[in-house]
Amino acid sequence: MANHTVAETLPVPFLEKTGILSWILSTDHKRIGIMYLVSISTFFLIAGAFALTFRFELLTPEKNIMDPHTYNVLFTLHGAIMVFLFIVPGLAASFGNFLIPLMIGARDVAFPRLNLGSYWIYLLGAIIILIALLKPADTGWTFYTPYSIQTETDVIMITLGIFVLGFSSILTGLNFIVTIHKLRAPGMTWHRLPLFIWASYATAILQVLATPVVAITLLLLIAERTLGIGFFDPAKGGDPILFQGFFWFYSHPAVYIMIIPAMGVISEIIPVFARKPIFGYKAIAYSSLAIALISFFVWAHHMFTSGISEVAATIFSFLTFLVAIPTAIKVFNWTATLYKGSIWLHSAMLYALSFIWLFTIGGLTGVFLGALAADVHLHDTYFIVAHMHYVMVGGTVMGFFGALHFWYPKWFGKMFNENIAKIAWFLVFVGFNLTFLPQFILGTQGMPRRYATYPPEFQTLNELSTIGSWILGIGIFIVVVNLIKGLFNGEKAPQNPYNSLSLEWSVPSPPPHENFEEIPHVTDWTYGYGKKQNTEK
Amino acid sequence: MEVKAHAEQHHIGIKVYFLVWFALTVLTGVTVWVSYIDFGLLNIVIALTVASVKAALVALFFMHLRHEDKVTWIFALYPLGLLALLIGLTISDVFYRVTP
Numbered sequence: 001m002a003n004h005t006v007a008e009t010l011p012v013p014f015l016e017k018t019g020i021l022s023w024i025l026s027t028d029h030k031r032i033g034i035m036y037l038v039s040i041s042t043f044f045l046i047a048g049a050f051a052l053t054f055r056f057e058l059l060t061p062e063k064n065i066m067d068p069h070t071y072n073v074l075f076t077l078h079g080a081i082m083v084f085l086f087i088v089p090g091l092a093a094s095f096g097n098f099l100i101p102l103m104i105g106a107r108d109v110a111f112p113r114l115n116l117g118s119y120w121i122y123l124l125g126a127i128i129i130l131i132a133l134l135k136p137a138d139t140g141w142t143f144y145t146p147y148s149i150q151t152e153t154d155v156i157m158i159t160l161g162i163f164v165l166g167f168s169s170i171l172t173g174l175n176f177i178v179t180i181h182k183l184r185a186p187g188m189t190w191h192r193l194p195l196f197i198w199a200s201y202a203t204a205i206l207q208v209l210a211t212p213v214v215a216i217t218l219l220l221l222i223a224e225r226t227l228g229i230g231f232f233d234p235a236k237g238g239d240p241i242l243f244q245g246f247f248w249f250y251s252h253p254a255v256y257i258m259i260i261p262a263m264g265v266i267s268e269i270i271p272v273f274a275r276k277p278i279f280g281y282k283a284i285a286y287s288s289l290a291i292a293l294i295s296f297f298v299w300a301h302h303m304f305t306s307g308i309s310e311v312a313a314t315i316f317s318f319l320t321f322l323v324a325i326p327t328a329i330k331v332f333n334w335t336a337t338l339y340k341g342s343i344w345l346h347s348a349m350l351y352a353l354s355f356i357w358l359f360t361i362g363g364l365t366g367v368f369l370g371a372l373a374a375d376v377h378l379h380d381t382y383f384i385v386a387h388m389h390y391v392m393v394g395g396t397v398m399g400f401f402g403a404l405h406f407w408y409p410k411w412f413g414k415m416f417n418e419n420i421a422k423i424a425w426f427l428v429f430v431g432f433n434l435t436f437l438p439q440f441i442l443g444t445q446g447m448p449r450r451y452a453t454y455p456p457e458f459q460t461l462n463e464l465s466t467i468g469s470w471i472l473g474i475g476i477f478i479v480v481v482n483l484i485k486g487l488f489n490g491e492k493a494p495q496n497p498y499n500s501l502s503l504e505w506s507v508p509s510p511p512p513h514e515n516f517e518e519i520p521h522v523t524d525w526t527y528g529y530g531k532k533q534n535t536e537k
Numbered sequence: 538m539e540v541k542a543h544a545e546q547h548h549i550g551i552k553v554y555f556l557v558w559f560a561l562t563v564l565t566g567v568t569v570w571v572s573y574i575d576f577g578l579l580n581i582v583i584a585l586t587v588a589s590v591k592a593a594l595v596a597l598f599f600m601h602l603r604h605e606d607k608v609t610w611i612f613a614l615y616p617l618g619l620l621a622l623l624i625g626l627t628i629s630d631v632f633y634r635v636t637p
Contacts, residue, residue, distance in 0.1 A: 300630065307634070309631075309633035309634045311630075
């Protein structure tokens with residue numbers, strides 16, 4: 001009888017309710033997080049499949065399986081879907097939703113209904129982009145004028161979809177900012193916040209302040225195409241470079257919307273698996289804000305060869321180098337955290353370590369590109385493609401996979417097969433490097449990006465790259481299968497499998513609806529590893 | 538307690554709303570009127586100044602910014618800084634381009 005009473009008062013796990021309505025009308029941040037997770041992962045796999053297809057085309061110098069127009073369409077869709085449907089909402093919307101209330105000791109986000117609304121706006125944007133596939137654009141994901149004004153493909157529909165997605169991003173950012181300001185548990189001061197929260201905060205600021213600029217830019221583009229107003233067309237008194245300026249004024253900060261949450265993930269994983277307090281907490285926390293701030297000052301480094309003045313190019317080159325400072329601060333502090341740590345090579349940790357290595361390569365090659373003379377040589381070559389993918393895949397996707405493996409037990413209450421996860425990590429890591437390392441060399445040799453064919457002397461490196469893409473594809477396939485299999489066959493996850501000190505691990509796996517039976521009283525930061533732990537937390 | 542104080546702060550009389558509305562209408566008239574007179578470059582300056590004043594009135598009174606706390610002010614003013622940055626750094630390009 002007594003047992004029965006206890007069972008009745010036990011909190012109900014958030015996953016317990018079933019039925020489609022329990023999902024699509026749920027205002028529970030954890031369920032909304034799952035809806036984002038499933039959506040972004042689906043788009044990640046679709047856009048990845050596009051990449052495998054056009055990478056196959058590049059196996060041989062001549063035309064192979066597709067004509068140049070199809071090739072152009074495929075790389076446009078790969079870029080647009082990856083950027084706007086996967087990586088920008090990405091970690092921020094999925095793991096941000098799941099983790100922010102749990103980590104700060106709140107029952108939900110500040111505006112749960114708005115949160116659900118953001119998801120539906122995201123889905124609406126996604127549907128519009130899918131409709132655009134009927135006559136897909138071939139402009140590249142940046143939609144540069146004048147070509148985006150002239151092309152007969154459907155630029156309006158896809159940019160309209162991105163415009164709608166922007167609102168989702170802005171509202172999510174607003175929601176997270178208010179949540180972090182207003183709903184922290186008693187004692188959860190700013191300097192006790194987990195670093196993922198600092199990263200999410202910096203990301204949210206960028207989402208709120210930068211996204212309107214791309215929204216208006218795409219509207220101007222639509223106005224020019226439909227009404228013939230000359231914003232960007234020189235024949236009508238416009239300026240095509242103005243489009244690039246506007247576009248990158250958003251899209252460069254957007255690069256940090258993509259990467260900062262992943263940096264937050266790494267800051268969470270490393271201390272847990274090194275069993276050491278994070279080194280340089282405040283430096284890492286404030287460097288997220290510094291990156292967010294500086295990101296607004298560097299947009300024209302995408303435009304050094306497009307005809308901007310030398311004065312502007314020099315100023316932007318100098319400003320670009322400044323970004324290296326806060327990012328390096330993070331890398332050094334993570335490395336210092338590892339030093340003399342008691343390292344557990346869990347699959348999540350393997351992804352975190354990969355992040356540090358690959359992101360450093362991605363970041364440092366960015367410094368090459370920030371140097372004017374080098375950029376003139378390397379711009380629009382495969383060097384750019386490799387650099388961007390080392391940051392976005394080597395950085396953000398590694399962070400995303402790390403987060404998936406790290407918080408999986410908490411989110412779903414199940415364990416996945418750790419050995420298979422490690423094999424998958426190995427394939428992803430090797431496949432990724434084999435795909436993109438040759439592209440650095442191709443770029444320095446002068447192979448331009450965005451062409452379906454190439455001179456025969458580039459074949460060997462392209463073959464390596466294509467084979468790498470297959471290994472990467474197999475690796476990602478195993479990751480997906482392993483994690484899905486865990487949902488059905490996995491062992492039940494304990495509350496805290498890694499002995500983490502962060503608040504989300506103090507609730508059952510999966511967490512109950514509304515997270516905490518009683519709002520916790522926080523008395524210490526979350527990184528006190530290696531010393532006597534405070535049981536009050 | 539805090540909520541109550543917040544609500545009281547937001548109580549702006551209906552008179553003020555009508556005054557602001559009246560000012561907005563007059564300023565719209567000014568914009569239209571000025572567009573008929575040729576002041577050269579000043580036309581743009583006047584139009585933008587009037588528009589900025591109108592935006593400020595809407596933000597301060599209709600959107601209650603006047604009674605908001607510091608954090609809200611920071612978030613409201615920061616985009617103005619960004620706008621200045623966007624225009625300022627673009628000037629470093631447009632004014633210094635070499636015309637062949």
